[in-house]
Structures are given as C-alpha cells and as structure tokens.
Amino acid sequence: MKYFTSPRFFVLLCLTVGLANASCNRHFVLRKGGMYTRFPMDSTITDDPAFVRLYAPYKQQLDAEMNRVVGRTAVALTKPGNVPETLLGNFFADALLTEGRKLHPEAEFSFGTKGGLRTELMQGDITVGHLFELMPFENELVVLELSGASVLQLAQFAASTGGQPMAGMRLHIANGHAADIRIGGAPLDTARTYTLVTYDYLANGGDNSRGLENPVNRINLGKKVREALIDYVSGLSHDGQHINTKLDGRITTDE
Template identity: 75%
Template sequence: MKYFTFRNCLALLTLAVGLVNASCNSVITLREQRVSTKIQIDSTIADDPAYVRLYAPYKDRLEAEMNRVVGRTNVALTKPANAPETLLGNFFADALLAEGRKLYPDAAFSFGTKGGLRIELQPGDITVGHLFELMPFENELVILELRGKSISELAQFIASTGGQPVAGMRMRIADSGATDILIGNTPLDTARTYTLVTYDYLANGGDNSRGLNDPVNRINLGKKVRDALIDYVSRLAQEGKHINPKLDGRIIQAR
C-alpha cells in the first residue's frame, strides 16, 4: 500500500482507472492490484534438491518405523458388510479387551464399530503401517461403567446395525432386535453395573452409537487405540503366537 500527499490547492491525478480530483492536503491511497496464478501440483514439478536433502532423513526414519514388522496373521482379517461377526472385528475387539484389562483389570467386555476399521489385513506380516491404516484416527481407550439397562440399549444398537465388533459379550439378532444377551457367560442383569472398554469417539456418540451416553463412571485411559493394537500384536509375537481369530458365535443372526 502506497501513500501520496499533495500540498497544492488543487491537483489533478490521472490514473489508469480514471481521473481523481484531490483537494489541499488530501491523502490518496493507491491499492495494488493482485493477480493470482494457479499452479498445478503434480508429478511434472521437479524435486528441489535442497528440500529433498532437508526432509530425507525424517522420511527414511518414518518409513523404517512404518515398515517394522510387529506380528503375523495366519488368516485374512476381513469384515464382510453383511456378516454379524467378522474375523477383523473379533481381532479388534479382542485386542481392545486385552489391552484395556492391562490398564483396568475389571473390564468385562469391549465394543467397537466396523466402520472405524479402515482396511482389511491379508495373511502374512503385520507392520506398524498396517495398524496405522487400520485405525488412522487419534482415538483413545475409554472405560465406561454402564448400567444393565444401558447395555441392553447398546445391544439393540448392535442388532439394528447387523452386528458390530464385541468381545466378552454374546447375543443373538432376531428381527433386528437383540436377544439372549450374555456378559461373560452370564445373562445380562439390568440391575447390575458392568465395565466396558471402548474408545472416546464412540463414548462421545460417534457412529450414532446408543447406550453409552449415560455412564455411571467414565475413565479416559490416555492410550491411543492404535498403540494398543501395536502392543497387542507385539506381545503375541513375543510369545511366539500369530493372530488367528475364529468366528466363535459371539453374535448370531437368527434365521
């Protein structure tokens, strides 16, 4: 922005945009016209060697960590859309419950959603990068103490959506409703309080989940779900075990 002061009684300033009459001691402001240029960002742009040298060490370290093998799966971890129970969902819920119990031993069951699991895993090595792709969000583990009535509402949500990942819980789906609900090996008692492992996104109402909005108590465990998955797979590998979930009937669709 440029400023010009004219001390003449009258001045006639001719600009590209027209004629401006200026009085004594007036200040005229000239505004620069800015021209924008669209630049296409694609593979035709040559790398800048200076920037490449700057980020290359960090890129190499990141790739090395993402390619680090933490375990192995014997089976394809898939999540067919129309299946009430899936191998990927069972693996995920089992990991949530196992890692949640390390921080809160009284946890009874776990719950997640199929929509939050972003990729399927093929048989073979599992890398850190695979688990980042599976759970790319910054979600953290949460403990919810829930009344039996709330768990019944959660079970109805699971049934109405055709089944979701759970561990420590069993149920049947009949006419889009939940029946024969077990926590552990015991029928659900609506007068009792149970402890659930899930993550903050769902606890805050994400994925339109129901039954989690009125807990007796909530404890944020301060651990990323992704880190819990990495720890779970790594621990099994250290014990000489591979990921090998089964379809065990924890959610059954009545015919």
C-alpha cells in the same frame, strides 16, 4: 506405502502454513477484481533436490518404523459387510479387551464399530504401518461403567446395524433386535452395572452409537487405540504366537 512424505505434500504444507501465518482472520475474502494464481497439485510439480535432501533422513526413519514387523497373522482378517461377525472385528475387539484389562482389570467387555476399521489385514506379517492404516485416528482407550439398561441400548444398536465388533459380549439378532444378550457368559442383568472398554470417539457419540451417552462413570486410560493394537500383536509375537482369530458365534442371526 505413502505416509504424507511426497514433495507435493510438503509443498501443500508450506502453502498452508504460509496462509495460516499471513493473517489472524478466520477466513479470506476474495476482493472484486482481485488476481490469483492457481497452483495445480499434480505430477507437473517436480522435486526440489534441496528440499528432498532436507526431509530424506526423517523419511528414512519413518519408513523404517512403519515397515517394522510386530507380528504375523495366520489368517486374513477381513470384514465383509454382509455378515454380523467378522474376523477383523473379533481381532480388534479382542485386542481392545486384552489391552484395556491391563490398565483396568475390572473391564468385562469391549465394543467398537465396523466403520472405524479402515483396512483389512492380509495373511502374513503385520507391520506398524499396517496397524496405522487400520486405525489412522488419534482415538484413545476409555473405560465406561454402564447401567444394564445402557448395555441393552448398546446391544440393540449393534443388532439394528447388523452387528458390530465386540468381545466379552454375545448376542443373537432376531428381526433386527438383540436377544439372548450375555456378558461374560451370563445373561444381561439390567439391574447391574457393567464395565466396558471402548474408545473416546464412540464414548463421545461417534458413529451414532447408542447406550454410551450417560455412563455411570468414565475413565480415560490415556493410551491410543493404535498403541494398544501394536502392543497386542507384539505381545502375541513375543510369546511365540501368531494371530489365529476365528468366528466363534459371539453374534448370531436367524438369517
């Protein structure tokens, strides 16, 4: 795995920093008749031994941490695009809810999106690097208190997009619409307020999500989603358990 540690990356970084420090302007304008030199960022760039020696200790530390095994999955956690419920989505949503409840015990369900999960996890050892690849963003856990009407909107969004990762919530998709919506095993009550664990990207309107834009209350938990995933997997490993996520029918469809 490469975590931006190649010499080419550092050359590009140095050039970028140099340009950023060269001027306070927001942009550069190429003057008429101006001269420029093109620097191709490819295999023609050779390693600078002095520079390699400089960053080598940091790269070793980074590689050691990224290769650290935090757990193991007994099944491949995949996310085929043509089904409403996936093993990867269930794993992710279960992790959000479990770790979210440690910080906010009143949390009732969790929600994410398929697009936010950037890789699959193959059967076998799970390293810190695998979880960085799964969630490479700086997203943080958020608790939202939602009206029942907003939860209905969220369920309809999930149904209209073919199903999304969720835990503590179940629904049936019929002709692209959500039906038989249940939170914690009980039918959705639009007169109630519910407590959701998600992440700031979605809470801020990312992925064109619906139902999250007008929460009754919002609590930022101050923990990155990636850290929550690492803690979830590490916790299972500490208890002598492997990940053994199953498809449990939390999202069903007529098709």
